[in-house]
Amino acid sequence: MKDTSVSTVQINDDTGLARISNVLRKFLADAAPDWNLSPTKVAIICILPFVVAFLGASTALLGKPAYKLFTGEDAIAETLQVLFYATSAILSLITAVRYWRSGEKLIGVLFVGLSGALFFLTGEDLSWGQRLIGWETADSFAAINKQAETNLHNVYGVGSTFKWIQMLVGAYGTIIPLLVWRWDRLQPYRDRLWSIVPHYTLVGYFVMLFVWRIFRNLFDPPQDFYFVISEYNEVLELVLALGFFFFLVFQLRRLGRHERGISAAQ
Numbered sequence: 103m104k105d106t107s108v109s110t111v112q113i114n115d116d117t118g119l120a121r122i123s124n125v126l127r128k129f130l131a132d133a134a135p136d137w138n139l140s141p142t143k144v145a146i147i148c149i150l151p152f153v154v155a156f157l158g159a160s161t162a163l164l165g166k167p168a169y170k171l172f173t174g175e176d177a178i179a180e181t182l183q184v185l186f187y188a189t190s191a192i193l194s195l196i197t198a199v200r201y202w203r204s205g206e207k208l209i210g211v212l213f214v215g216l217s218g219a220l221f222f223l224t225g226e227d228l229s230w231g232q233r234l235i236g237w238e239t240a241d242s243f244a245a246i247n248k249q250a251e252t253n254l255h256n257v258y259g260v261g262s263t264f265k266w267i268q269m270l271v272g273a274y275g276t277i278i279p280l281l282v283w284r285w286d287r288l289q290p291y292r293d294r295l296w297s298i299v300p301h302y303t304l305v306g307y308f309v310m311l312f313v314w315r316i317f318r319n320l321f322d323p324p325q326d327f328y329f330v331i332s333e334y335n336e337v338l339e340l341v342l343a344l345g346f347f348f349f350l351v352f353q354l355r356r357l358g359r360h361e362r363g364i365s366a367a368q
């Protein structure tokens with residue numbers, strides 16, 4: 103008798119892969135008009151945070167020198183963080199002006215606030231230029247700062263607050279976009295909510311930090327892996343910085359499409 107079990111499994115696997123492929127294609131096709139980009143470009147944006155996270159983990163497997171080159175002070179991850187935070191702060195100001203001019207003054211004010219927050223993060227990562235210029239930390243400040251530098255996030259007792267804020271930002275960028283995307287009651291307001299909520303295609307930039315911060319805020323890592331785990335936060339902060347950057351790119355693309363629509367109507 104002919105054994106059909108292998109072929110049956112193969113058919114089932116093919117069917118399962120086909121379904122997953124169809125779901126992904128539909129997901130990208132639905133998201134592409136919101137971005138005014140091709141599905142392929144949207145796919146790259148969706149995949150990028152996981153690529154960055156994987157690269158960060160891979161450097162740890164290459165040994166401590168390679169890992170420190172990626173995650174250390176003023177190393178690759180932190181330098182890129184500063185670049186994307188600073189760029190996002192400028193983009194947020196541009197977004198604020200364009201919303202204000204379009205009559206959305208409250209949203210414009212919110213983006214001014216976001217720009218200030220991003221500028222603050224840029225300054226904190228650079229210790230407000232101290233490591234670039236090389237000034238000495240005041241003795242009173244050095245005594246309360248874990249790295250004896252001029253920044254707030256390393257002040258004893260304050261750093262934990264930053265960690266909880268990171269978790270809340272991760273939660274906002276994970277939970278709220280999914281609610282806007284899937285909750286029927288929010289559908290009538292969906293287009294307007296994308297003005298202040300990251301698009302659901304950007305959830306990957308926030309969810310990893312959200313889960314990571316829950317773990318790091320509530321549990322101590324194993325001592326044997328303490329260095330690797332503690333420094334991995336730099337990788338996820340880079341992912342977050344990219345998330346803010348793409349959130350603002352999305353806003354500017356939306357505003358451009360809206361402005362072109364108004365011009366065409368006139």
